Amino acid sequence: xxxxxxxxxxxxxxxxxxxxxxxxxxxxxxxxxxxxxxxxxxxxxxxxxxxxxxxxxxxxxxxxxxxxxxxxxxxxxxxxxxxxxxxxxxxxxxxxxxxxxxxxxxxxxxxxxxxxxxxxxxxxxxxxxxxxxxxxxxxxxxxxxxxxxxxxxxxxxxxxxxxxxxxxxxxxxxxxxxxxxxxxxxxxxxxxxxxxxxxxxxxxxxxxxxxxxxxxxxxxxxxxxxxxxxxxxxxxxxxxxxxxxxxxxxxxxxxxxxxxxxxxxxxxxxxxxxxxxxxxxxxxxxxxxxxxxxxxxxxxxxxxxxxxxxxxxxxxxxxxxxxxxxxxxxxxxxxxxxxxxxxxxxxxxxxxxxxxxxxxxxxxxxxxxxxxxxxxxxxxxxxx
Amino acid sequence: xxxxxxxxxxxxxxxxxxxxxxxxxxxxxxxxxxxxxxxxxxxxxxxxxxxxxxxxxxxxxxxxxxxxxxxxxxxxxxxxxxxxxxxxxxxxxxxxxxxxxxxxxxxxxxxxxxxxxxxxxxxxxxxxxxxxxxxxxxxxxxxxxxxxxxxxxxxxxxxxxxxxxxxxxxxxxxxxxxxxxxxxxxxxxxxxxxxxxxxxxxxxxxxxxxxxxxxxxxxxxxxxxxxxxxxxxxxxxxxxxxxxxxxxxxxxxxxxxxxxxxxxxxxxxxxxxxxxxxxxxxxxxxxxxxxxxxxxxxxxxxxxxxxxxxxxxxxxxxxxxxxxxxxxxxxxxxxxxxxxxxxxxxxxxxxxxxxxxxxxxxxxxxxxxxxxxxxxxxxxxxxx
Numbered sequence: 001x002x003x004x005x006x007x008x009x010x011x012x013x014x015x016x017x018x019x020x021x022x023x024x025x026x027x028x029x030x031x032x033x034x035x036x037x038x039x040x041x042x043x044x045x046x047x048x049x050x051x052x053x054x055x056x057x058x059x060x061x062x063x064x065x066x067x068x069x070x071x072x073x074x075x076x077x078x079x080x081x082x083x084x085x086x087x088x089x090x091x092x093x094x095x096x097x098x099x100x101x102x103x104x105x106x107x108x109x110x111x112x113x114x115x116x117x118x119x120x121x122x123x124x125x126x127x128x129x130x131x132x133x134x135x136x137x138x139x140x141x142x143x144x145x146x147x148x149x150x151x152x153x154x155x156x157x158x159x160x161x162x163x164x165x166x167x168x169x170x171x172x173x174x175x176x177x178x179x180x181x182x183x184x185x186x187x188x189x190x191x192x193x194x195x196x197x198x199x200x201x202x203x204x205x206x207x208x209x210x211x212x213x214x215x216x217x218x219x220x221x222x223x224x225x226x227x228x229x230x231x232x233x234x235x236x237x238x239x240x241x242x243x244x245x246x247x248x249x250x251x252x253x254x255x256x257x258x259x260x261x262x263x264x265x266x267x268x269x270x271x272x273x274x275x276x277x278x279x280x281x282x283x284x285x286x287x288x289x290x291x292x293x294x295x296x297x298x299x300x301x302x303x304x305x306x307x308x309x310x311x312x313x314x315x316x317x318x319x320x321x322x323x324x325x326x327x328x329x330x331x332x333x334x335x336x337x338x339x340x341x342x343x344x345x346x347x348x349x350x351x352x353x354x355x356x357x358x359x360x361x362x363x364x365x366x367x368x369x370x371x372x373x374x375x376x377x378x379x380x381x382x383x384x
Numbered sequence: 385x386x387x388x389x390x391x392x393x394x395x396x397x398x399x400x401x402x403x404x405x406x407x408x409x410x411x412x413x414x415x416x417x418x419x420x421x422x423x424x425x426x427x428x429x430x431x432x433x434x435x436x437x438x439x440x441x442x443x444x445x446x447x448x449x450x451x452x453x454x455x456x457x458x459x460x461x462x463x464x465x466x467x468x469x470x471x472x473x474x475x476x477x478x479x480x481x482x483x484x485x486x487x488x489x490x491x492x493x494x495x496x497x498x499x500x501x502x503x504x505x506x507x508x509x510x511x512x513x514x515x516x517x518x519x520x521x522x523x524x525x526x527x528x529x530x531x532x533x534x535x536x537x538x539x540x541x542x543x544x545x546x547x548x549x550x551x552x553x554x555x556x557x558x559x560x561x562x563x564x565x566x567x568x569x570x571x572x573x574x575x576x577x578x579x580x581x582x583x584x585x586x587x588x589x590x591x592x593x594x595x596x597x598x599x600x601x602x603x604x605x606x607x608x609x610x611x612x613x614x615x616x617x618x619x620x621x622x623x624x625x626x627x628x629x630x631x632x633x634x635x636x637x638x639x640x641x642x643x644x645x646x647x648x649x650x651x652x653x654x655x656x657x658x659x660x661x662x663x664x665x666x667x668x669x670x671x672x673x674x675x676x677x678x679x680x681x682x683x684x685x686x687x688x689x690x691x692x693x694x695x696x697x698x699x700x701x702x703x704x705x706x707x708x709x710x711x712x713x714x715x716x717x718x719x720x721x722x723x724x725x726x727x728x729x730x731x732x733x734x735x736x737x738x739x740x741x742x743x744x745x746x747x748x749x750x751x752x753x754x755x756x757x758x759x760x761x762x763x764x765x766x767x768x
Contacts, residue, residue: 054438057473064473068480089441089448094478096452097485103478 001120003171004035006244007046007212008229010085010186012059014051015291016317020231021058026265027230028066031244034260035070038246041118041125043076046212046227047083047132047175049091067103077102079116082131083175083212084190106173109133109141113160122251125169128160132175132190132213149176149190150198157202169253171208178203178224184215186234200224207253216240223255232268235293235318266290266315272322274298275305282312292316342370385504387555388419390628391430391596392613394469394570396443398435399675400701404615405442410649411614412450415628418644419454422630425502425509427460430596430611431467431516431559433475451487461486463500466515467559467596468574490557493517495525497544506635509553512544516559516574516597533560533574534582541586553637555592562587562608568599570618584608591637600624607639616652619677619702650674650699656706658682659689666696676700726754 009028013020035043050059070076080103082088092107099105106114106129114129130153138152139145142159146152153176164170177183177190179197190196190213200220203209209224215237217228227245232238243259250256267287271278272295282288292313296305298321309316340348346366350358358366393412397404419427434443454460464487466472476491483489490498490513498513514537522536523529526543530536537560548554561567561574563581574580574597584604587593593608599621601612611629616622627643634640651671655662656679666672676697680689682705693700724732730750734742742750 057471060477061473064477064479067478072481072484087441089445093444093448094451094482094487095448097456097487098478098481100456100485101481103481 001118001122001125001169001249002038002040003042003044003208003210003247003249004031004038004040004244005044005046005210005225005227005247006031006230007175007210007227008048008083008215008233009045009063010048010051010229010231010233011063012051012055013233015233018317019056019058021056021062023231023265024059025062027262028062030262032066032069032074034244034262035076036074039074040076040246041120042116042127043070043078044127044171044173044210044227045078045080046173046210047081048085048212048229049080049083050086052085053087053090071098071101071103075102077104077116077118079104079106079114079127079129079173081106081129081173081175081212082108084132084188086132088131104129106131109137109156111141111159113156123168125171125249126164127171127173128164130156130172130174149196150202153198154202157206161205169249170206171210171249172203172206173210175212177213178211178220180220181214181226182216182218184234184240185236186215186229187213208247208249208255210247217243217245217259219257225255225257230262231264235268235270238268238270238293269293270295271313272297275302275308279308279312285313288313289315294319295322296320297322343367385502385506385509385553385633386422386424387426387428387592387594387631387633388415388422388424388628389428389430389594389609389611389631390415390614391428391559391594391611392432392467392599392617393429393447394432394435394613394615394617395447396435396439397617399617402701403440403442405440405446407615407649408443409446411646412446414646416450416453416458418628418646419458419460423458424460424630425504426500426511427454427462428511428555428557428594428611429462429464430557430594431465432469432596432613433464433467434470436469437471437474455482455485455487459486461488461500461502463488463490463498463511463513463557465490465513465557465559465596466492468516468572470516472515488513490515493521493525493540495543497540507552509555509633510548511555511557512548514540514556514558533580534586537582538586541590545589553633554590555594555633556587556590557594559596561597562595562604564604565598565610566600566602568618568624569620570613571597571599592631592633592639594631601627601629601643603641609639609641614646615648619652619654622652622654622677653677654679655697656681659686659692663692663696669697672697673699678703679706680704681706727751730754 011024067078071078082091088107092105095105104114104116109131116127118125135146135148135152138155142155144155146155177197178200203224211226214226215229215233217226219225228242232240243261246258246260248256267290269290270293275296275298278294294309294316306319347358395408451462455462466475472491476489479489488498488500493515500511502509519530519532519536522539526539528539530539561581562584587608595610598610599613599617601610603609609629612626616624627645630642630644632640651674653674654677659680659682662678678693678700690703731742
């Protein structure tokens, strides 16, 4: 049995205030073509279909169009789940009416998870669709009190194991952060404060686990697979090779995964050099329409570098000065700045400005101020 | 052929900051029962399905549930259009996939309007579903430049007339304000500044015109029918008898309309009397849980009348003082206060407070101030 596995479409996403809907439509046209060529037994769309709970109307129209072409046009079933970016109820509108057509949508978590049964020459395959669900929703649905994300997922998977017939091949479509997976900057954390990660072992016994959430395509062990996101959605993903995955499930439940790249309308690239070098190189660059994140190595002052860069690369979205990022101490260098805690950043700043170190009373005053700030921030989030 | 015609569900509507979703679910349960009993050939849902472009998730879930029960459960087709409160793209999600199941949704205006063909013993009936559309959208779809709402609708109806076969019965499902119809306070005007109204004659030649928009059930001529809203959505509708309409279309296109009342979870009533009278009467009032708009006739000061009233009528939503409303001049009496212009209201207020009339310089100063205010308000609206 063959599946096309994809995830994290994030339809309606804005990138540096630009709508990516046209880019998404461009690459989804190729995806529909691929479905037509490959004729998989099902398309697995593993969550974060939209970028936010209330997607813009053009994103709704795009999803509607793509699903209609695959399900009604090509008669290939789609199994789609809500991710942590989706609103479960909105995504599931019409689910009951569309399932007979072959669109299977799992929005809200349910004690009786959506199970799609498919057959091939080798027999039956059951696909279990588990939407992303906060532990509190799993508690409400199952009447248990899961300690966290891993326990919540384990609760759902145990319930499936209890009813899944022996000898029948099994697929889980889910949206989770499995320990050991490699994250990017554009994934919204599943859990603030606690850990949203789950051990790979919660999926033991299932033949294939087709996941969404992590934006880099990757396989953990042999059976747990992330198809990765449709496009590069953050600079940290510039080096990713985005793809969708053609997965073959053999008669005994063995899995073979083949990545298939889709060609984006515009790539997302990080370019480094002086402003003059970058502008000069643009003319001969076949990808001059790509989305560019520029790291300028000029040391002196620059007059309106964004405007000048856009003369060469019209879709330059962001610009940083390597020399500014490198200033300060060696330990705080470059892009890792954002990983440092506030106290360390302030100490670096103090050193930069005063050429001296914080003394103990200063350090204590800083800690006190930051502690209060942190409480305020957390208080404000708690009431949001 | 028999239809159940309903409109203006306004799912997700807030009424004095209260969600009406439970009230809507309550009455829609009865509607589903009615569909089961009556087994019409189709349900016609003539727009303003939701109260706003982005309805709350529980309203989405309610519509999903009701449509699934009617279309998938009872196998009765539904023809549903977007009204001026709906977002066309959002409402139409899944339309292509659901139409084979019997849910026909017209969201965006199209040069090729949705046409649903039904048959009975007397032959064919064609139902044309025309979503509400701003004239600018009709211009884009048809490549003409309609002068206003009436011309925009006429353009669409003329296009239908051009293809509709003679001798076949015809039904239009639409959302419009037909001249001569009786309006309420909860209908959002179709046109700000211009006229959103259309002449009844634009519908000439169609056997049945099943409309939404006006919240009072009413028939104009013999064939143009408003089913009215699902519930009373403003105090001005307290006197309405809300209903859905069972419509029979005979072999020659003759129309017979029968209103069928649904029982609201809570009625909306206006009660008038002194605070003491109203509170005293509540105990014996079988409708003490109704939504109450109270008009208090007390002349003296009252201490926290809302809290005291809610001891008798817990769902009192609004309260006005008849004596305050009647004070001022006879011409400004009572509920008509809100119809007066600001200058008249101010003059009344001035007379009330000073026992004198505005002199000419005062009147001029007032006009100047109001003019500036008016410009500011209009400016702010224009930029919203």
